[in-house]
Amino acid sequence: MPGHEPRKVALVANCLLNQNAKVCEGAHYRGVVTPVVEALRNRGYLLQQLPCPELAFAGVRRWWAVYEQYDTPAYRDHCRRLAQAVAPLIEGYLRRGDEVILIGLDGSPSTGVRFTSSRPDWGGRPNRPEDDWEVVPGRGIWIEELEAELARRGLPPLPATGWALDMGRLDEAGSRRELEEFLDSRPSADDSRGDEPAAS
Amino acid sequence: MSSDARGWRIALIPDSVLNPPQQALGTLPEALRVLEANGYGVLHLPPAGVHRLLLAVIADQVAEYAHHGYAVVAIGLRGSPDNGLHWRRFAPLLRRRGVVPPPRHLIDPNRDIGVESRRLSTFLAGYDLPQEEQRRWRV
Numbered sequence: 005m006p007g008h009e010p011r012k013v014a015l016v017a018n019c020l021l022n023q024n025a026k027v028c029e030g031a032h033y034r035g036v037v038t039p040v041v042e043a044l045r046n047r048g049y050l051l052q053q054l055p056c057p058e059l060a061f062a063g064v065r066r067w068w069a070v071y072e073q074y075d076t077p078a079y080r081d082h083c084r085r086l087a088q089a090v091a092p093l094i095e096g097y098l099r100r101g102d103e104v105i106l107i108g109l110d111g112s113p114s115t116g117v118r119f120t121s122s123r124p125d126w127g128g129r130p131n132r133p134e135d136d137w138e139v140v141p142g143r144g145i146w147i148e149e150l151e152a153e154l155a156r157r158g159l160p161p162l163p164a165t166g167w168a169l170d171m172g173r174l175d176e177a178g179s180r181r182e183l184e185e186f187l188d189s190r191p192s193a194d195d196s197r198g199d200e201p202a203a204s
Numbered sequence: 205m206s207s208d209a210r211g212w213r214i215a216l217i218p219d220s221v222l223n224p225p226q227q228a229l230g231t232l233p234e235a236l237r238v239l240e241a242n243g244y245g246v247l248h249l250p251p252a253g254v255h256r257l258l259l260a261v262i263a264d265q266v267a268e269y270a271h272h273g274y275a276v277v278a279i280g281l282r283g284s285p286d287n288g289l290h291w292r293r294f295a296p297l298l299r300r301r302g303v304v305p306p307p308r309h310l311i312d313p314n315r316d317i318g319v320e321s322r323r324l325s326t327f328l329a330g331y332d333l334p335q336e337e338q339r340r341w342r343v
Binding site: 022024025034051056060063064088094155 | 223248257269
């Protein structure tokens, strides 16, 4: 769009700004996941929070679940509704010429980008032993539906990565290093290096 | 839930507070840092525009929190249309979901930034649900 400087916009998983969205025992921070916000803001990214699909579907007191349990027509319909709610904003950024990236939550059945959680035999009484799901390569359901909605609108795939919060054990330093490597490998990273952050 | 770190408090914030425009830097408190310091999570309201479906989606989430023992506040920006909170449309969406619209605090960009930061912090630190409600849900 003429007369507008392209901006850098990061779509961030809801719980990266609000850990209250996490399933019980899943919150590693009180509210904001500070290392993610710092890494993005220090590089001049604006933040656009995505809705939390699980919270609005199964509630704040939901059980833990894996990809296969959420892979239902009803949950996918719900995720499509959320995608339709946020897609006009994303489309606006892209049509304006902004750089848009996606930061999900690796290991999540919904918001995983590089990894999701799997256990095809989970179900019934929720008394599974702790940590008996598997982390497998692949998108979560919400990210699949969000990407499908953007594709339906003729928009290009977004560069994406995930903060490894749901991988069984949080390695904050390793997660931060991976996120920073992703951000610094962006083609525009060289152009922006040394710029003042938009907000810090 | 002893291994869970959630703070049980959430602030609705305008886009202009989460992503202050370049010209506003130095005039607005570092709201996100103040929120972090007080243990609040954030729900981001969209920038100016209609956003009918997105506001409904956010209202659904606020209702879920409000009905289950979470303290919710709204931080607006004085001088912005509807204080940046879409309040004329958002508050009715909350009421339709059985939620009393949360208490609002307005940041005044025309006042001293240090004073405004302290005012925001005092408001955030001082707000929570009554002890009885906290005991009911936060186990």
